[in-house]
Amino acid sequence: MRKVDPVRHEQKRQEILQAALSCFVRDGFHGASTTDICAAAKISPGHLYHYFGSKEAIIEALVQHSLAHAASRFEAILASPDVIEAFLTELETTSIRRREAQVLSAEALAEACRNPSFARIVQDQGRGIRRLLVDFLAKAQQRGDVDPGLDPEATANILVAIVDGARALPIRNPAADIKQSTDHLRIMITRFLRPPARREPAPADAQRPEGGGN
Structure with missing residues (x-):
């Protein structure tokens, strides 16, 4: 042999x-x-x-490769001076602006709806990503970089939903201004994750009631 x-x-x-x-x-x-x-x-x-x-074995190997890569990226993010900024940059470059990620995300969910075997792979991948996110959030909270009042499990679920939605935006609305949408997404996630004491105050005009007043 x-x-x-x-x-x-x-x-x-x-x-x-x-x-x-x-x-x-x-x-x-x-x-x-x-x-x-x-x-x-x-x-x-x-x-x-x-x-x-089998083809299913290939897909499972791709999932494992993706999770291993994500684990290494979370380690790099945690080593950054500004964890939230590094996290947002990672999301923007590897998910929101990658056509490949957008197509595969939509394809995976569609196939999972009609194929129970494929659904199991998607669910396993989802559990893996959530575990990595929960661990990342807990460590970032210990460092004081993420709001300690947030539950890591619930926050991980919300972040996954936000990223899935952001990936689908160019498919749902090809005319959408991706830069503007990404800028707004950064504001939303920053305000969501940043500890209250480290949040930037809103501009004075934004705090003033409509119509003014003395």
């Missing part, structure tokens, strides 16, 4: 995952076949099964 080179094996595995990702973005999780993935990765179907037993 030929001895497998672990380095080359992992390199090819990553190539297949990248090829699959491009197919999923182009054709959707349901529309992309293993034949499409093999063509993109320049391998035969028989060769594919040396690395992944």
Whole structure:
């Protein structure tokens, strides 16, 4: 039996995952076949099964890769001087402004609605992200960077919902001003997460009741 080179094996595995990702973005999780993935990765179907037993196994591997990457990014964010600013920058560059993230997010939710097996993968990925967010928020609270009055579990759920909605904005409204929307999103999340003592006061005009008064 030929001895497998672990380095080359992992390199090819990553190539297949990248090829699959491009197919999923182009054709959707349901529309992309293993034949499409093999063509993109320049391998035969028989060769594919040396690395992944099924298309579902490829998707699960992509999820695990995504979670591992997210964990490393949260560590980097926590090492930043301004945790909330670093968190917002990460959201903007990796989610809100990435067409790939927008398409895959919408595709995943749509496929999960009609495919119980796929729904399990989406739910597992959701639990993984929430665990990372809860841990991140708790550590940021200990440092005094996030409002200690917020419940980390509930806050993580809200942040996931906000990010999902922001990703869907360009799909729902192609004419939307993304820069303006992103600026408003930054204001909203900053005000939500920042400890009360560190929040910037509202401008004097914003505090004055409508119609003025003495």
